Amino acid sequence: MRNKTALRVGIIGLGVGEQHIEGYRKAPHCTVEALCDFDPQKLQAVGSRWKIRRLITHAEDILSDPNIDVISIASYDNYHADQIVQALQNNKHVFVEKPLCLFEEEACRIRQQLNAKPHLKLSSNLILRKSPRFIDLKQKIQSGVLGKIFYIEGDYNYGRLHKITEGWRGSLPFYSVVYGGGVHIIDLLLWLVEEDIVEVSAFGNKRSTEGSSFRYHDMVVSIIQFKSGGVGKVTANFGCVYPHFHKLSVYGTAATFENTPKGAWLYQSGKEDPSAIDTPYPGVAKSDLIENFTRSIMEPSFLMDVTAEDVFRAMSVCFAIEKAGSASKKIKVQYI
Numbered sequence: 001m002r003n004k005t006a007l008r009v010g011i012i013g014l015g016v017g018e019q020h021i022e023g024y025r026k027a028p029h030c031t032v033e034a035l036c037d038f039d040p041q042k043l044q045a046v047g048s049r050w051k052i053r054r055l056i057t058h059a060e061d062i063l064s065d066p067n068i069d070v071i072s073i074a075s076y077d078n079y080h081a082d083q084i085v086q087a088l089q090n091n092k093h094v095f096v097e098k099p100l101c102l103f104e105e106e107a108c109r110i111r112q113q114l115n116a117k118p119h120l121k122l123s124s125n126l127i128l129r130k131s132p133r134f135i136d137l138k139q140k141i142q143s144g145v146l147g148k149i150f151y152i153e154g155d156y157n158y159g160r161l162h163k164i165t166e167g168w169r170g171s172l173p174f175y176s177v178v179y180g181g182g183v184h185i186i187d188l189l190l191w192l193v194e195e196d197i198v199e200v201s202a203f204g205n206k207r208s209t210e211g212s213s214f215r216y217h218d219m220v221v222s223i224i225q226f227k228s229g230g231v232g233k234v235t236a237n238f239g240c241v242y243p244h245f246h247k248l249s250v251y252g253t254a255a256t257f258e259n260t261p262k263g264a265w266l267y268q269s270g271k272e273d274p275s276a277i278d279t280p281y282p283g284v285a286k287s288d289l290i291e292n293f294t295r296s297i298m299e300p301s302f303l304m305d306v307t308a309e310d311v312f313r314a315m316s317v318c319f320a321i322e323k324a325g326s327a328s329k330k331i332k333v334q335y336i
């Protein structure tokens with residue numbers, strides 16, 4: 001372990017970012033030194049709730065502070081790229097909320113910075129990997145219970161339409177439901193099957209937000225092809241009348257797994273009734289990746305739950321899906 005007693009953390013954006021505080025408080029060797037939000041009332045309220053005294057309204061002040069080692073970025077999506085690049089330039093490790101950024105060019109810029117500073121860690125809050133139900137599923141896949149997987153369906157059912165018609169998401173110069181939500185499912189699939197997605201096609205519409213100020217597709221469906229020939233379907237369905245839910249069906253030659261709001265099941269060939277799967281879902285808090293992230297900084301050989309490579313991989317697939325939808329044609333995934 002590195003001879004350092006503490007990682008000093010600064011957090012930008014105090015919506016879901018407030019939950020990051022809990023993650024750093026639980027992690028050994030960490031102190032949350034400073035909080036930043038450009039809403040002064042929220043800043044004061046969160047600061048006093050957690051008894052953190054250094055409260056900053058301009059992100060630049062926290063990003064350039066030599067006394068901060070780690071930056072947690074939970075600002076609006078359109079600020080992520082510049083804040084990540086600035087943090088890396090100033091030798092800070094970065095934990096960023098999804099999505100990493102909004103444009104391929106931004107992801108390439110982040111990649112360049114990271115390549116120039118390989119000692120720095122970058123991770124993102126792709127939290128479904130920590131859900132006990134999906135960990136259980138991955139173990140079943142790895143031990144061959146499902147046989148050979150030939151089809152996967154994953155739906156990111158948002159179920160909170162007001163968040164894109166009324167909140168900041170609808171007022172950004174650009175917003176993508178694929179980057180804002182679909183990325184969770186894409187990362188989950190890449191992690192479950194441990195195989196690249198090579199090609200995608202996609203279609204979308206905005207029937208649910210018609211007449212609102214939200215200008216982008218609120219529903220995107222993508223057909224995906226895995227390297228070894230398995231196929232899949234991923235949706236980013238922000239318009240649905242449905243509980244917020246990650247619906248998943250994994251079809252293998254020996255068994256099918258299904259996660260639905262009414263429960264999860266495993267259908268196995270030769271058995272009449274499916275077995276109920278009762279491992280908790282989601283069973284995970286938004287701060288659950290943070291301890292692993294900070295430990296990987298303190299012990300560089302420690303295995304990270306979500307590496308920078310994982311983040312670039314998921315984003316590369318997202319970029320291909322957006323392109324396929326706009327161009328109305330199949331797109332090969334270019335991994336950044």
Ligand SMILES: NC(=O)c1ccc[n+]([C@@H]2O[C@H](COP(=O)([O-])OP(=O)(O)OC[C@H]3O[C@@H](n4cnc5c(N)ncnc54)[C@H](O)[C@@H]3O)[C@@H](O)[C@H]2O)c1
Pocket residue numbers: 012013014015016017036037038039042057058059074075076077079097098099125126127168180286
């Ligand atoms: N991992 C997840 O499952 C998950 C869940 C929710 C949100 N998110 C992501 O977290 C980010 C924030 O979303 P939210 O739901 O917390 O939004 P929110 O509106 O609840 O909170 C965002 C806060 O950040 C502040 N802020 C935004 N940009 C800022 C900047 N440049 N400088 C200082 N303060 C800034 C705002 O004033 C606001 O208080 C988004 O990127 C979103 O996609 C991830």
